[in-house]
Amino acid sequence: MDLFFLILGLLGCGAITRPSRIYPYSPANYDFNLNTPGTCMLACSAAGYAYASISAGRLCFCGSLSANISLLNSTTTSCQIDACTGDTNVYCGDSDYELVYASIGVIDSANINLIGSTAPMALQINQNYQFDVGYQGAVSYINYLIDFGDGTQTGWFSGTLNTTTVVSHIFSKTGKFSVSMAARSLVGMQPIMSAMTVKVSDQISSLDVSITCPYVTTTLQTVSCTFISVRGTDLTAELNYNSSMPSYSIFNIPNAQYYTFGSSYVTYNPTIDSSGNLLTVNDVVILPQSIITIAGRLSSIQFYSSGAGTINIYLLRRSCTSPLTYCYDTNTCSNCTNTCGNCSNPYSLQCSTNIYSTITYLCVNASLNQRFQQTTYSNAQFEIIAQWTITTTGTNYQQIIANTSLNMMNQTALVGDILAFQGLDIAKSLSIDGTEDYRCINPTITNNTFTCAVGSLSSNGTQYRYLLQTTIIQAIRIAPNTIYDNVGYFSVEGRLTQNNLTTYSASTTLPVVYGIAWVEIIGPSVASVNVILTFIVNIYPVNATATKYMWFINGNNTLNSTTNTMNISFSSSATYTIGCRAKNLLSSKYNSTSITIVDFITNFTLHAGNITNVSTSQPFEVAKFQIRMTTGSNYACRINYDTSQLVSRLYYYTYGYIPGSYVTHQYLLPGEYNVGQVYNISS
Structure with missing residues (x-):
């Protein structure tokens, strides 16, 4: 020593x-x-x-x-x-x-400053800024480390003695960050710290602002148009659903959110491992630390290159194979390997006929280690969702900002997507937490799909991570509700103001037509069996129209029609519920009524059988009578066999009397009897 x-x-x-x-x-x-x-x-x-x-x-x-x-x-x-x-x-x-x-030296103090005329609280995303770092003291060597507060930091790098050292940085996400630096002379010395606060904003342009509405809506129905800014910070908004009415003023709009995934050491002077290359030109390197945990639009890709050459950067997604459910992490849900639907509020990727469905956050836990295990990628099938071919310019930091020329402008990443690359010119660093990146050994890519024959990237027990990351942005969406009372073509306009200075607007036209507010069914409430009945539906307001009428009898859809009339007959007595749903493309209303169907008695007559010469002395000889009717059921009728008396006999349909059958009566005394009047007939 x-x-x-x-x-x-x-x-x-x-x-x-x-x-x-x-x-x-x-x-x-x-x-x-x-x-x-x-x-x-x-x-x-x-x-x-x-x-x-x-x-x-x-x-x-x-x-x-x-x-x-x-x-x-x-x-x-x-x-x-x-x-x-x-x-x-x-x-x-x-x-x-x-x-x-x-x-060895004494560092009395250290300092970091932003170079240039831009105020520290007025920085912009994806712009190159320079900081100078310096020290006061007497040392023979000076080394610095800078943490930019945005998820990136440098490795320890040598500074210039007795003067400041300039460091460049591009902030790839917005926010207020503490940029801190540490200065030391030699390894093992207690570093001297210094920090400054910067605010990074995202200046929007007219191209970032849009508004979308339904292609048409109806009166008296809640509707919302979505005012979108794909980026931006420090915004206020106004949304006007009707140019003749006051605007909605919207304050405290959340800033667009930026998230970085991948190595945090991709910026100025990372600690690069210069050992031999562990890859072949055809290997695909998968970066577990870059697994997307927040879905959004790609804003940029950053990497530190180790030389001049060509690389392909991929956004990969696990392909849905049998079973058709891909869970983000098997440690997340209780039965994730079978179905994430078993979770109380699942937030995993679920496949249906080989496509991804909506996702939620609860099945995403970035602290779990499952995604860092080599077995997770063994024989996994990946789909290349996006690919960018980049020419590296040497050993330096490079950033690819989303633009139309690279087809990155509207590329969306879902939870579970992962970064990968193919090539030899992205630098690697030593892993400090025991995890590592993996390579898919010389995969055959067919129709943008390949299966990973996974291989380790460790060497002599040392694990490595490659210096590549992406930034995801979640757009700002504003969608207040409104209700239109009148029909017409309404101009909908949204205005975004940034920092109370610059205003950007977008507008569209929303057609409003009459919606069906309610329906009324007109028809009889009582009718006979086997009679054609007509039911009519009236729509209100009267200006509204329906394109389809769905008729229901006792809850069963029996008829679909384009007219508002239904003709129908019933073969049996009962009470029926008649319902109708009137629909158009934008609204739907239902109402119902009831009708009682009975079998009314018609053409009721009483006919004699053997009403002459009936002997009273013969106990079993009786007089016979016949009740006749053309229609009728559920009746009760009375026959008075002697009109001089008040006593009559009651016959019920429900007890089995069938019209046309004979009824009998035995007279006990001889004489002539008036069997004339039959009364209290009901049906």
């Missing part, structure tokens, strides 16, 4: 001019029996001194001011007299001569 310090900080050999010394201060934290140049330099640095001198083998002194170099002799023969008490192979000056070193 002392050889390192000797080479690192030796300034020369100087004579001791008593009673003074070159440096007057003796540190209290060193052992004179273990003195070496290294221990003395460390002791002086720990005591806050920038310079150290050693003499007489065991003495150590410190100072803050640089020694007069002209008084030092670069030839150290005079100082090579006394061996160090801590290492007899090293000289520690003489009784009259001192070896002078710059100690």
Whole structure:
């Protein structure tokens, strides 16, 4: 170690001019029996001194001011007299001569500043900004690390002594960030920190703003148009559903949200691993740390290249094979491998006939380790959703901003999608958490689909991650509701104002037609069996029209028609519910009524059978009568066999009397009887 310090900080050999010394201060934290140049330099640095001198083998002194170099002799023969008490192979000056070193150094303070005229609180996304970092103190080496607060940071990199060092950065998402830097001289030293706050906004343009409405709506029905800005921060909005009416003013609009997925060390001066290439030109590298957990539109892709060449960057999606349910993480849902529908509120990708359905967040947990396991990708089938062929320009940071030329402008990523690349020119870094990226070994890509024969990217027990990431943006959507009372063509306009300065607008036309408010069914309430009946539906308001009438009898759809009339007969007595749903393309209303169907008695007559010469002396001889009717059921009728008496006999249909059958009566006394009047007939 002392050889390192000797080479690192030796300034020369100087004579001791008593009673003074070159440096007057003796540190209290060193052992004179273990003195070496290294221990003395460390002791002086720990005591806050920038310079150290050693003499007489065991003495150590410190100072803050640089020694007069002209008084030092670069030839150290005079100082090579006394061996160090801590290492007899090293000289520690003489009784009259001192070896002078710059100690490891003291950093009194550090600072970071934004270069240029742009205010720190007025930065814009995807713009290149420069920061200078510097220090105050006396050191022989200076190293910096910067965390930009947006999910990216540098590795430790060497700065320039006694002046500032310039660092460039492109913020790929919006927000207020603390940009912090750490400064140190050598590894193991406690770094000195400094920070500044920046605000990164997203300036929108007229191309970012749009408004969409239903192609038509109806009166008296809740409707909303969606006012969209694909990006933007610090916005207020106005939405006007009718140019003759006041606008909706909307404040406190959430900013568009940006999320980065992939390596966080893709920016300035990452710690690049320069070991041998672990890939072949045909391998596809899959980055588990880039799995998308928030669905949205791609805003940019960032990477750090290791050389000049061509790479293909892919957005991959797991293909739906049997079973047709792809769950984002098997650790997320209780029975995810079979169906995420078993989750109380699933938020996984579910496939139906090989396409993805809507997703939710609860099945997405970025802290789970399942996605980092090699077995997760073994023999997995992937579909290439998007591909970008990029020419790298050397060892540097590159950012691809969404634009039409790269066909990235409207590319949407779903939860579970993953970044991958093919090529040899993306830099890799050592993994610090035991996870790693994987390669699909020389896959055969057919119709943008391939199966991954997964291989490890570790070497001699060391895992690697490649320096590639993407930024996802979630657009701003504003959709207040309204109700139109009148029909017509209405101009709908939305206006977005950013930072209370610039306004962008979009407009469209919304046709409003009469909707069906309610329907009324007109028809009889009581009718006879086997009679043709007519039911008519009236629609209100009278200006509304229906394109379809769905008729229901006791809840069963029996007729669909384009007219508002239904003709029908019933063959049996009962009470029926008659319903009708009147529909057009935009509205639908239902109503019902009831009708009682009875079998009315018609052409009722009473006919005699053997009403003459009936003997009363013969006990079993009876008079016969016959009730006749053309129609009728559910009746009760009375026959008075002697009109001089009030007693009559009641016959019920429900007890089995069938019209046309004979009824009998036995007379006990001889005589003539009037069997004339039959009354209380009901049906």
